[in-house]
Amino acid sequence: MPGPTRPRFRYDSPRRWGDLDAQGHVNNAVYLDHLQDARVAFLHAGAPGLADMLRTGVLVVAHQVEYLAPVGFGPEPLVVSLWIDALGASRFTVGYDVLDGDTLAARARTTLVPYDLDAGRVRRLNEVERAAFEAYLDPAEPLRPLPKVGVGEGAARYPLTVRWSDLDAFGHVNNVKFYDYVQEARVAIMTAGLDWSAGVVWSIVRQDLEHLAPLDFRSEPYEVATSVVAVGSRSFTLAAEIRDPASGTVHARSRTVAVGPRPLDDAERTALSTWALPDAAGVPQA
CATH class of the missing domain: 3.10.129.10 (Hotdog Thioesterase)
Structure with a gap:
């Protein structure tokens, strides 16, 4: 009992x-x-x-x-x-x-x-x-659990500028801001070369993130590297790393699952393939 x-x-x-x-x-x-x-x-x-x-x-x-x-x-x-x-x-x-x-x-x-x-x-x-x-x-x-997958060499790279207001009482970027950073990089991918907003609402159903090193304020940008790691009928999964492009330090890793109200069409699958890992499940390969 x-x-x-x-x-x-x-x-x-x-x-x-x-x-x-x-x-x-x-x-x-x-x-x-x-x-x-x-x-x-x-x-x-x-x-x-x-x-x-x-x-x-x-x-x-x-x-x-x-x-x-x-x-x-x-x-x-x-x-x-x-x-x-x-x-x-x-x-x-x-x-x-x-x-x-x-x-x-x-x-x-x-x-x-x-x-x-x-x-x-x-x-x-x-x-x-x-x-x-x-x-x-x-x-x-x-x-x-969501599988932990690296982003690979062909990831999309989004320049990340840390705002002074992003810092917490300990003087580092607050943990909640990392989700904002991953989101900005994701939106940049979804608005590049294809109108994903045409009457379709893509909902985030799951996000995992691991913090690996503190992120500090500085004037030089960091970057968010993002890859497509899997594509289903109505969903796709992204992996992202928040990192320092100068030192190679990875500050956080995340996975995000998005789901739509209808199956992905061919144009959307092709757009996702631009940033797909070579062995990404369900992604058309060149």
């Missing part, structure tokens, strides 16, 4: 008019803001000393987001139900359900590590933190 379900933390996350995209829905990258606000509220509301992680250091190392229903603007906040999905010696995973009224709009996971900013290294969870997290430990159904 399964044990009793542990309590979950509830956060009412206000919607903002500025969060809507060109399709009139909350933009897929904005979901990361709702998750982050809920996570910060959870740390502040936890046991005494738990909020200190926001001062002494805590790093996001990975996100998984599954988008289930579009969310529009309205007076009622989104409800983020939050729990601890996994707990290790020096890392923990936060689980979320994002609810729009009675509709489950998204499911997500964020993996984090406590970090000692003074020493410059990952540290172990202390007894206070572990006890606070154990009270909300409730492993749930895992999200289907």
Whole structure:
């Protein structure tokens, strides 16, 4: 018999008019803001000393987001139900359900590590933190993993300029901004040489991202390299790397799955093949 379900933390996350995209829905990258606000509220509301992680250091190392229903603007906040999905010696995973009224709009996971900013290294969870997290430990159904695929040599390269306002309290680019960067590169591909907007709405249904190195402000651009790694009947999957073109440092890797309301036509498949890996599934090869 399964044990009793542990309590979950509830956060009412206000919607903002500025969060809507060109399709009139909350933009897929904005979901990361709702998750982050809920996570910060959870740390502040936890046991005494738990909020200190926001001062002494805590790093996001990975996100998984599954988008289930579009969310529009309205007076009622989104409800983020939050729990601890996994707990290790020096890392923990936060689980979320994002609810729009009675509709489950998204499911997500964020993996984090406590970090000692003074020493410059990952540290172990202390007894206070572990006890606070154990009270909300409730492993749930895992999200289907997306294969980790490299972008290859023929990837599209999008110049990335970091804005000063992209930085967080630790002086690095905030984790949620990486989804914006991947999105800008994706839109650049989808608007190059083909009118993808002609009456067709392509919905993002899944995005995973791993943070590999901090991204700092500078005047020289970074780049987002993007490749097509798979094409289905009505869907395509992109892999992206956020990297420094000068040093070759990879700061993050991601995968994005987009789905349309109808099968891809020949012109769209040909356009996607421009940036496809040589062995990309379902992509016409030259």
